[in-house]
Amino acid sequence: MNGLEEGVEFLPVMNAEKLEKRGPKRWVVVLAVLSVCFIFSLLVGFLVWHFKYRNASVQKLYNGHLRLTGSRFIDAYENSTSSEFAILARKVKKTLTDIYKNNPNVGPFHKETVISAFSEGSIIAYYWSEFSVPKYKVDALDKALANIQASNQATIHRGRNPDLKVESVVAFPSDPDIVKASRDNSCRYALHAKAGEVTSFTTPGFPNSPYSSNAHCMWALRADADSVISLTFTTFEVEPCDLGNDFVKVYDSLSPGEPHELVRLCGSYTPSYNLTFISSKNVLLVMLSTDAKGRYPGFKAEFFQMPKQQLCGGVLLGTSGNFTTPYYPGHYPPSIDCKWDIEVPKHKNVKVRFNEFFLVEEGLQLSSCPKDYVEVNSVKYCGSRDRFVVKSQTNKITVRFHSDRSLVDTGFWAEYLSYDSGDPCPGKFTCQTGRCIEKKLRCDGWLDCSDGSDEKGCNCTETQFRCHNGWCKSNFWVCDGVNDCGDNSDEQQCNCPAGNFKCSNGKCIPESQKCNGKDDCGDGSDEGKCDSVVTVPCQGHTYKCRNALCVSKTNPECDGVQDCSDNSDEDNCNCGKRLFVKKSRIVGGEQAEVGEWPWQVSLHAKDEDNGHLCGASLISETWLVSAAHCFQQQNFVRYYDPKLWTAFLGLHDQRELSDSKVQRRNVKRIIAHPSFNDYTYDYDIAVLELDNPVSFTKEIQPVCLPDASHEFPAGKEIWVTGWGATQETGSGASILQKAKIRVINQTMCNSLLDNQMTPRMMCVGVLTGGIDACQGDSGGPLTSIEENDRMFLAGVVSWGDGCARRNKPGVYTRVTQLRNWIKEKTGV
Ligand code: 4AZ
Secondary structure (H helix, E strand, O other), rough: OOOOOOOOOOOOOOOOHHHOOOOOOHHHHHHHHHHHHHHHHHHHHHHHHHHHHHHOOEEEEEEEEEEEEEOOHHHHHOOOOOOOHHHHHHHHHHHHHHHHHOOOOOOHEEEEEOOOOOOOOOOOEEEEEEEEEEEHHHHHHHHHHHHHHHOOOOHOOOOOOOOOOOEEEEEOOOOOOHHHHOOOOOHHHEOOOOOOOOEEEEOOOOOOOOOOOOOOOEEEEEEOOOEEEEEEEEEEOOOOOEEEEEEOEEEEEOOOOOHHHEEEEOOEOOOOOOOOOOOOOOOEEEEEEEOOOOOOEEEEEEEEEEEEOOOOOOOOOEEEEEOOOOOOOOOOOOOOEEEEEOOOOOOOOEEEEEEEEEEEOOOOOOOOOOOOOEEOOOEEEOEEEOOOEOOOOEEEEEEEEEEOOOOOOEEHHHHHHHHEOOOOOOEEEEEEEEEOHHHHOOOOOOOOOOOOHHHHHOOOOOOEEOOOOOOOOEEHHOOOOOOOOOHHEEEEEEEEEEEEOOOOOOOOHHHHHHHOOOOOOOOOHHHHOOOOOOOEOOOOOEEEEOOOEEEEEOOOOOOOOOOOOOOOHHHOOOOOOOOOOOOOOOOOEEEEOOOOOOEEEEEEOOOOOHHHHHHHHEEEOOOOEEEEEHOOOOOOOOOHHHHHHHEEEEEOOOOOOOOOOEEEEEEEEEOOOOOOOOOOOOOOEEEEOOOOOOOOOOOOOOOOOOOOOOOOOOOOOEEEEEOOOOOOOOOOOOOOOEEEEEEEOOHHHHHHHHOOOOOOEEEEEOOOOOOOOOOOOOEEEEEEEHHHEEEEEEEEEEOOOOOOOOOOEEEEEEEHHHHHHHHHOOOO
C-alpha cells in the first residue's frame, strides 16, 4: 500500500535533461523575483528619500536691518502700533519681498517677513524673515542672503517702490527662539532717552517678585540721531550660569543677531563689577531669556544718551601720562579704532605700561588676536593680561586699539613714561620686561621681575643651590617638596623620607596622596596605577566616614563625589560657596569685592577705639571662629567679656556699618582654647556664639571647616582677608582687603622663624615679602579653594614677625589640628 496511482511516471534521479525541458530552472525564477523586489524597494526608497527627506523643508529664520535713504524719521515710527509705522512697514516689507523674488535661491522659499522696529539714521528698519526651504537648498539660501549685502544696490534699483530708496541690506541666520521672542509682544518695551535725563528700567516685578519662567523680554533703547547710549546694570541677579539657561544679552542694534551681540550675562554680579556698555550708534537692545526653572530677582538698569564724538586717541606729549580705552572702566564701545601717538622729549626713550588689560572674548584663540586688540610696535595684544610694559628705542611710540562689532570688555588703562636710554632705571636694576626693581633684589633667590630676569646669570653662593635654569635658590629649598626652581631641579635626586612616595619627577609626596584622584606630583605619576577610592585602615591622616570606615582619598569632604559608602563625606556641605559671579577686576590694590568673602566677620570692641579690632569666620548661623589672642585682658580692658563685642556680617566697607546688607549681632559667649599660650601663641583659637542666628544671604555664607585629615600641602595658594593694617606701621583699611599667599613647608618655616612653630601653627606667605596679613587681620580667615570651587577654612590669622617682611611669613592657627575641639564646642 504505497498509495500511488498507476501511470505516474517517476523521473530517474540522474535524468537532469528531461527535468530542464519541463520549464525554466527554479533558481532563475528565484533570482528574477529577488531582482524585481530589489529594484522595487530601491525605487520606493528613492521616492521616500526624495519626497520625505530630500524635499523635506526646514524652517530658517534670518534677522536683519536695512537703511532707507531719502526718508525722514518721525517719532511715530518708534511706536509699532501707530498707523505711520504700519504704512512704512508695509512698504519696506514689499521692497524686501521684491528683493527676495529676484533671487531664485531665495524667492521661492520666502514665507513671511515682519518689520520689528525703526530707528533714526536716516531710517533704519529692523526685520526678520522666515523661509521654508528643502534641506538641500539651505546652503544656497544662506549664501544668497549673505550676498544680499553685496548685491543689494543693484537689486533694489529694480524694486517697484519709487518712493523707497533702500541700501545696506544685512541679514544673518537667527535663533528661532529669539525670533519667537520678537513675535511675542507681552514683554516688549520701547524706551527713548530723554535729553539730560537718566532713564531706568527693570525686569518685570523687580525687586519684589522674580522674573517669569520661559520668558523672552526685550527692551529697545533709542537715543536721538547722532547720539550714543550708555547703559548700566546697577543690580544684576539672574540664575547662576551653571544652574540653568537664563541670560541677558545686549545687542548693538535693534535686531537680536549674533554679529551685534555685545555681551551675554548670567548669574549675579557684585555692585563693584562694572556693567556699563556703550552703543556705537543710537540704539541698543536688551534681551532677557529664561528657562522653565529658577526664581531670581532680575536686573535694574539705567541708560542715557551722550553726543557721539571722536572718542579716543590723539597726540600725547610730556614726560609721562595716562590713557585708557574709551569709557574705561566701563566696557569700550564696539566698532572703534583709536590711535595714540606718544612723544616724549627728544633725548629720552618712551615705554608704555599697561596696568589693567581686559580684551577677553570667550572661546577665542588668543595667539593671533583676530577680533579686538591693542597693537604696539607691530605686536598685537588681546585677552586678559597681567601688568606689562612695551618699550620703544626712540622717543616716540604709537598705540592702536581696535574693537570689532561684537563682544566688548572693559579695555585697558596704561601709563607712558619717558626714560633715559642709557639708564632706564636710575639707581635700580632693569628687568627685561622694562620694570625697575631695587638692586638688592638681583640674585637674591627670589623672582622679582615677572620674567625672572633678575635671577638670570647669577653666581650662586655656597649657601645656595644652582637650579638647572641658572637660578640660585637657598639650600633650604632643596628637596622640600616644592618646585622652587621652576624647572623642578631642586626636587630631583632627592631620597624621599619614610612614608612618602617618590614621583617620577623626583618630588616626594605623602603616601596618602597616592591614588587620591589628584595629580599631586604634577606629572601624574602618583595616579598611574591605582584602583578606585578604597577603604583603608584608619590612620592619623585618613578621612574617617561616619560609619567609622576610612577611605584612601585625601580631602574627600564636599568635593561632589561620594567616597564614603554612607555618603557622610558629602553631608553638611552647605558652605564655602560664593554666590556672585567670580570676576576680580578691581583697578589697583587688592580690594575684595562685595560678597567675595561672605564668611568674613568684623569684630568691633567697645573699648576706647570703639571700632574694628579682629576678624572672624562664620561657620554656621550662630557660630564664629576667631583667634584666642583677641580675647585676652589687655591694659585693664576685659576683651574676654562677650558684652564688649559686636559682630558685623556681610560687611564690605567699615564706613558703612548701617548698610542694609549688613547684619549686626551681639556676642553671647566666647570660648577661647584652654591651652592658648599667651607667650607662644600656641592654640590661638576661639569660638564665639552669637546672641541671634544670622540669615544667610548672598553676602553672608558660612565657610567649610576642613576635616582633621584635610591636607593643605606646601606650595598651595590660599587667600587671607581682613580690614587690618595695609603696612607694618600703617592703619587699617576701610574696604575689605584680600591677598593670595602660599603654604610654606613647616620645617623651613620653623628655621625662618627661630623655631617658634608648633604643630598648631602653619606658615603661609610670600617669602619675597610684600604680601601678608597684619595687625587687625587677627582672628580672620585663611581660606583655601578646594574641589568644586568650595572654600575651606585652612587657618586663622595669628601672629608674625612684623608684616610682609622678606623671609618672614605670617603664622596662622592650623584649623585641622583643632577641628575636633571646634566640633566639641560648637557642634559644627
Ligand atoms: C597682628 O598683630 C598681626 N604678619 C597679625 C598677623 C601678622 C602680624 C601681626 C602676620 O594682629
